[in-house]
Amino acid sequence: MTQVNFNELFGNFSAADALAATEETKKSSYSGNENLYKPSYKDEKCADQNYTALVRFIPFYHDGKWRTTVSRWECFLKDVNGENGIFVVSPKTDGKRCPMRNLSWKLYNSESAIDKENSKKINVYQQYYALIEVVSDKQHPEYQGKVFIYQFGQKIADKLEAAMKSSDYTEGFNPFDLYDGKLFEINVTKDATKKVNGNPVSNVDGCRFIEKTAPIHFTVGDQRMTLTRDRDSQQAFFNWLQKDAPKMEDYFWKEWDAETTEKVNANLATYTSNYVAPRNTVAAVKEAVNAATQTEAPAQPTAVPVVEDMPDFTGNSSSPEIPADETPVSAEEEDWINKVLNG
DSSP states (O other), X not given: OOOOOHHHHTSOOOHHHHHXXXXXXXXXXXXXXXXXXXXXXXXXXXXXXXXXXXXXXXOEEETTEEEOEEEEEEEEEOOTTSOSOEEEEOGGGGTOOXXXXXXXXXXXXXXXXXXXXXXXXXXXXXXXXXXXXXXXXXXXXXXXXXXXXXXXXXXXXXXXXXXXXXXXXXXXXXXXXXXXXXXXXXXXXXEEEEEETTEEEEEOTTOEEEEXXXXXXXXXXXXXXXXXXXXXXXXXXXXXXXXXXXXXXXXXXXXXXXXXXXXXXXXXXXTSTTOOOOOOSHHHHHHHHHOTTOOSOOOOOOOOOOOTTOOSTTSOSSXXXXXXXOOOOOHHHHHHHHHHHHO
């Protein structure tokens, strides 16, 4: 049994504490999880393409501290022909070099039109995870009162961070407050004005914190309980987090195993100039126009999965946006990429 100072742990958990926990929790890895909550306007029960719900954020306990969110960089990587897809968490999550991002940037800066087009097929995006209780869900009433791991993108993460910071005119609050947390209204709609590879994206501008607050509820056996300042309640909540709550640790970073590394390298190798593959890029379209005998239209690139808040490193603008911590590929980086691809 973990030894815990309950007076300290269940004392003052402020907005500043929650913000610090958010900033500290940066390492994560992928694990399929049936407890994942990902509201989408594409939900089969979302008849009007407007997903609405009300949730309450819950902190989780790890390594002797309260934690709030898990952040990681993810990629659904396919080969140059849009096949052999594999979901991976980028090493960037752990502050390491990301072969997918670096290769994408290298391809975009190539003088080859084919390379430039292929750079759009490698997408690495940031996602966040947090424990939430579903207070109300119009589309899925059966979710009410249940605890899930909520997956969301950068815009929701920004709303969380803004809520915890004070300004000259507003005072920050803790969405993960142990006893009296503000509820978060989820309002996800389709934004047809913005598209990724021709597909509409989710609009989460309507998501916001409301003034209504609620305590944390959890279930032990068949008993629904409420976290209070009573020591028995605190002990029950702590035990529930350790044993029965959805496991945030499933999303912590883990190094790639040999199989994952092999699949990633195999997919990335198909983007190199010495790889002979069916041409399904802009260059192929130009070749088709010049080839009078060609009657079959060239295949179109496979669309990447629509991801809420996917960054503009997808080639949809005139040039990809370089994140603040990214620089163009140097000679050293190029040598490293070649080593990854050919090693």
